[in-house]
Amino acid sequence: MPPLMPRTPIRRLLSAAAAFRRFSSAAPESRTQKLERIADELLSLTKEERNDYSTLFRLRLGLNNLVQAGGGLPSAVTGPAGDSAAPAEEKEKTAFDIKLEKFDATAKIKVIKEVRTFTDLGLKEAKELVEKTPVVLKKGVTKEEAEAIAAKLKEVGATVVLE
Structure with missing residues (x-):
């Protein structure tokens, strides 16, 4: 998955923005100060907060397909519905391996x-x-079939585990 922006240090981007500002009359001084303040705040975030911020930023831009699975958002951002939706996303295991432990x-x-x-x-x-x-x-067996085979093996004196 390609990153949203090239990994250019923020300071280099700010210096480029300052150089652009000199040549552009449309960029007022307050706008540059605002960008510098935002950049300083972003740099002061912890690693976990930066991860949450990047996920939120991608969601707000409508780039939902770039939000990594499991990246998650804090509950303050997702709200109560976000916490209850997480367990629903977990899928039940459908393929099992039958392992003979001992007999x-x-x-x-x-x-x-x-x-x-x-x-x-x-x-x-x-x-x-x-x-x-x-x-x-046996690998990749359905749950019903795996349970039936395990039951038959247990009847004859084997110890079986479904993985």
Whole structure:
């Protein structure tokens, strides 16, 4: 994402503005003083305040697509609606990984058979995979499918974690 302005120090911009003022009769002295006062106030802000200011400035200019996700505004700027809208933006996790943590040694054959039912692995590959515990058995599974597989594995004596 390109920055709004080139990273030129404020002092250099002020000196350029002063040089421009000498050649322009339309720029009154009070305008320059106002700009210098604003620049001094901006320079005195903390890093967090500068971040909040830049976000607010982009919003006021209508450049909403340049406001970084998670940059946020303080509650004084967003108001009470801004605080309640933040949790609504968080999305529920839809894809899960099924991880085999451990299994009962006496139930090893049952676990291998169960792993074969929901993977396309042969007997040898499933056995090697189960023996590598802890290992991820399947990635990017829907919540319902992941819970069903985890329940079946737990029935045969395995400890499964959904990540």
